[in-house]
Amino acid sequence: MARITAGIATSHVPAIGAAFDQGRDGDEYWRPVFAGYDWVKEWVKDNTPDVVILCYNDHASAMMLDIVPTFALGFAEEFEPADEGWGARPVPTVIGHPDLAAHLAEQLVIDEFDLTIMNQMDVDHGLTVPLSLVFGKAEEWPCKVIPLAVNVTQFPTPSGERCWQLGAAIGDAVAAYPEDLNVQIWGTGGMSHQLQGPRAGLINPEFDNAFLDKLLDETDDLRRITRLEYLREAGSEGIELIMWLIMRAALGRKVEQLHRFYHVPASNTAVGHIVLQPAD
Amino acid sequence: MRHRLYPLEELEDIPGTKVFTARRSRQAYHLHKFCMSLMNADNRKRFRTDERAYLDTFRMSEEQKQAVLDRDFNRLIDLGGNIYFLVKLSNTDGWSTQKAVGSMTGMTADEYAAMMRAGGRAPEGNRSIRDKT
Secondary structure (H helix, E strand, O other), X not given: OOEEEEEEEEOOOHHHHHHHHOOOOOOOOOHHHHHOOHHHHHHHHHOOOOEEEEEEXXXXXXXOOOOOOOEEEEOOOEEOEOEOOOOEOOXXXXXXXXXXXHHHHHHXXXXXXXXXXXXXXXXXXXXXXXXXXXXXXXXXXXXXXXXXXXXXXXXXXXXXXXXXXXXXXXXXXXXXOOOOOEEEEEEEOOOOOOOOOOOOOEOOHHHHHHHHHHXXXXXXXHHOOOHHHHHHHHXXXXXXXXXXXHHHHHOOOXXXXXXXXXXXXXXXEEEEEEEEEEOO | XXXXXXXXXXXXXOOOOOOOEHHHHHHOHHHHHHHHHOOOHHHHHHHHHOHHHHHOOOOOOHHHHHHHHHOOHHHHHHOOXXXXXXXXXXXXXXXXXXXXXXXXXXXXXXXXXXXXXOOOEOOOOOOOXXXXX
8 A cells, every 4th residue: 555654845946946956055045045954865865755746836837828727737757847948957857657646636536626637747946946955966866756736826726725635635545546655745835935026025934934833733724824814924926835735634634743944035935844744 | 605705806905916817817828928938948049139029929918028128027017927937038038036026126136135135025014005014
């Protein structure tokens, strides 16, 4: 039987990817950001999953123009890093797991989640920056990855509650997969940030830290946060945090926190990172 | 009537913020098509060679074309644009995302970078136009 063994959440700021790719991770500005990931890089060496279900948002790289899916599941054997306007990141091709993806699609649609299936797409910094932060420099990624892209860009996005329910259904679907697989679920994006208009640069450490606190065992409060509240409190792009709720819900009722990190700023963004494992 | 947690007009009550809705998405469709075309190195080269001629191959409004030429990101967002598309343009220019984003605040790039290093813009006074909170 497959099982979800851990959940990881992290911001996925593109400038972190650029600093990583250009070897600037030791700079005065970037060292405190990357230091927050030293722990997970060590931990994952002994806890490498077979597959990561990676919740992220596409930043107008593979979708959002002609097609705007609310939840899109990556079905391909391979996903290439996207060229976001300055050439593709020099990171390995992401290898999918079509059989587990097919199982998830069947189970989740039966459970009333009307997913979009992506048979072809490139993956942008939203997906590849978390892989770099956790696995570091790699010739090839040490595990398979099933991308799960969530619309957090065009309103209305799915609600936090809807994301929670999807996460819970993913947890059930993984547990029903017959093959013995070690699966992690990652939620990415956030924390507070706003990338548009005169209010750009908004950071709300109080909101972010309360979110991190409640992610352990006050999740009912998080499920009730409305889209409007995310916008007001966490900035227009802070609503990416709904993807952390997919991760958290998939882990089940009780979790143990293995690591937590918070830092301001990385470019325009508050960086948050947490590692959880199921404790039921 | 179905229950709604808040009237959608509330989304207009956030200072300095345009919520990217389906209507805005449609308004900016051809602008965004131009932005996504810059994900290809040959197109970036064509754009750099003659910006105006390249823009004229898209069905964008004249206002949108002018705002692209001016690199006026606030104006582009007023005309329906969304930052995730628009950074394809600033990336093509070799700008950092911080430079593109900061250009919308009325601050210089250095002032904006200093504000971020100091912890960013506080939410106090930036939550609601109506309530001034």
